[in-house]
Amino acid sequence: MKKVVKFGGSSLASAEQFKKVGDIIRSDEGRRYVIPSAPGKRFSNDIKVTDMLYDCYETAVSGKKFAQKLEKIKERYEEIIKGLDLTLSLDDEFARIQESFLAKAGKDYAASRGEYLNGIVMAAYLGYEFVDAAQVIFFDEEGNFDAVKTDKALAERLQDVERAVVPGFYGAMENGCIKTFSRGGSDVTGSIVAKAIRADLYENWTDVSGFLVTDPHIIENPEVIETITYRELRELSYMGATVLHEDAIFPVRKEGIPINIRNTNAPDEKGTLIVESTCRKPKYTITGIAGKKGFASINIEKDMMNAEVGFGRKVLGVFEDNGISFEHMPSGIDTMTVYVHQSEFEEKEQKVLAGIHRAVQPDSIDLESDLALIAVVGRGMRATRGTAGRIFSALAHANINIKMIDQGSSELNIIIGVRNEDFETAIKAIYDIFVTTQL
Ligand SMILES: Nc1ncnc2c1ncn2[C@@H]1O[C@H](COP(=O)(O)OP(=O)(O)O)[C@@H](O)[C@H]1O
Ligand SMILES: N[C@@H](CC(=O)OP(=O)(O)O)C(=O)O
Numbered sequence: 001m002k003k004v005v006k007f008g009g010s011s012l013a014s015a016e017q018f019k020k021v022g023d024i025i026r027s028d029e030g031r032r033y034v035i036p037s038a039p040g041k042r043f044s045n046d047i048k049v050t051d052m053l054y055d056c057y058e059t060a061v062s063g064k065k066f067a068q069k070l071e072k073i074k075e076r077y078e079e080i081i082k083g084l085d086l087t088l089s090l091d092d093e094f095a096r097i098q099e100s101f102l103a104k105a106g107k108d109y110a111a112s113r114g115e116y117l118n119g120i121v122m123a124a125y126l127g128y129e130f131v132d133a134a135q136v137i138f139f140d141e142e143g144n145f146d147a148v149k150t151d152k153a154l155a156e157r158l159q160d161v162e163r164a165v166v167p168g169f170y171g172a173m174e175n176g177c178i179k180t181f182s183r184g185g186s187d188v189t190g191s192i193v194a195k196a197i198r199a200d201l202y203e204n205w206t207d208v209s210g211f212l213v214t215d216p217h218i219i220e221n222p223e224v225i226e227t228i229t230y231r232e233l234r235e236l237s238y239m240g241a242t243v244l245h246e247d248a249i250f251p252v253r254k255e256g257i258p259i260n261i262r263n264t265n266a267p268d269e270k271g272t273l274i275v276e277s278t279c280r281k282p283k284y285t286i287t288g289i290a291g292k293k294g295f296a297s298i299n300i301e302k303d304m305m306n307a308e309v310g311f312g313r314k315v316l317g318v319f320e321d322n323g324i325s326f327e328h329m330p331s332g333i334d335t336m337t338v339y340v341h342q343s344e345f346e347e348k349e350q351k352v353l354a355g356i357h358r359a360v361q362p363d364s365i366d367l368e369s370d371l372a373l374i375a376v377v378g379r380g381m382r383a384t385r386g387t388a389g390r391i392f393s394a395l396a397h398a399n400i401n402i403k404m405i406d407q408g409s410s411e412l413n414i415i416i417g418v419r420n421e422d423f424e425t426a427i428k429a430i431y432d433i434f435v436t437t438q439l
Contacts, residue, residue, distance in 0.1 A: 012037060039077075086124050137170070208243065230276055294342045315338065342370070
């Protein structure tokens with residue numbers, strides 16, 4: 001059995017957490033390739049090392065003194081090294097980082113040092129070989145991930161390495177410059193390594209007991225999802241369920257490698273298994289609920305809109321010309337509504353409105369802001385009648401006005417638009433009706 005195991009920042013925030021991780025790895029021979037994140041938060045208002053590095057680098061490039069900030073980061077690692085009784089000095093590494101900050105090596109280089117240093121500590125602790133991600137994970141000149149080159153390099157490099165630590169989150173471009181994935185990207189590294197070595201399983205260890213039906217910040221102690229398909233997960237992680245980076249699904253999915261989300265603080269729990277397909281019946285009609293705030297809607301009206309060939313294309317062309325992607329586009333006979341991210345739209349609002357007027361001469365355009373989108377996802381919805389009806393009635397009972405409802409033709413998800421201020425109450429109402437009361 002060959003397993004790739006990724007440990008998130010919360011699992012590696014302190015020596016105590018490192019010890020739990022060590023026990024987990026040593027308890028299973030198959031856990032041969034380890035992907036660590038940078039040390040995360042030790043307590044709720046602590047600062048992640050990645051954020052300390054961004055801040056320190058910004059101070060350095062603005063020409064201010066940054067030695068003290070760098071020292072604080074070094075202390076985080078020294079505390080871990082001391083707690084693990086290791087004889088390891090990071091003095092040379094920190095001297096090099098300081099020089100590189102002065103030479104403006106880049107924001108991505110700065111952030112990547114969190115995982116790089118944690119990888120060195122982890123390799124020393126486990127007695128595994130350290131493989132720098134800059135040697136095996138590649139980005140092209142435009143900064144896009146180069147899957148083909150990476151897959152080949154990783155497979156070759158790890159071919160004869162029995163046990164290795166590969167730091168998460170970063171790689172290198174052709175010119176040697178360090179480049180990171182977006183935040184939470186160590187999940188992506190784990191998936192890429194799992195694909196390259198043809199792993200049997202990709203374990204992703206975090207601080208919750210699996211993928212939960214909904215965000216634990218909204219519902220206290222939500223149920224754990226036992227089995228979820230890649231497609232369901234993609235919908236949920238795209239809509240804000242942050243436990244797994246949305247791009248982490250693709251590499252393993254291509255190879256049919258399952259992902260197992262596990263809890264470092266409760267290693268005996270089975271967690272969530274993410275698979276290509278399953279005949280296991282889901283426990284509830286819905287598998288999960290996720291959502292995001294901060295959308296705006298642009299409602300366009302024009303008599304006889306439906307008869308005007310190319311109307312939709314012309315409207316969407318205006319958004320494209322302004323570099324704005326749209327999330328949803330429900331339409332009526334003489335109306336169409338476009339949902340966009342408010343932050344992307346706000347600064348270009350007047351340009352977009354003028355563009356729409358010019359392109360399709362509408363009768364009227366209405367804007368609404370501070371909207372939230374909620375995705376109710378589940379493979380079980382296809383076989384169950386009345387799911388949308390139950391959502392409607394749950395929200396009506398909770399006194400929430402539904403702004404929009406959109407069911408994908410795959411019947412795997414229903415998207416609901418509500419006001420930002422109703423977001424949490426709406427999720428609670430949907431959770432209650434499908435999970436708590438199991439109606
Ligand atoms: N549906 C969900 N299921 C599980 N966790 C979720 C969900 N939605 C949001 N979260 C949050 O994701 C966190 C885990 O992700 P993350 O902070 O990236 O962990 P790590 O540091 O281990 O990579 C959990 O602590 C939880 O608060
Ligand atoms: N350390 C990086 C990458 C990462 O994946 O971290 P975590 O596994 O703690 O989400 C970040 O904070 O974004």
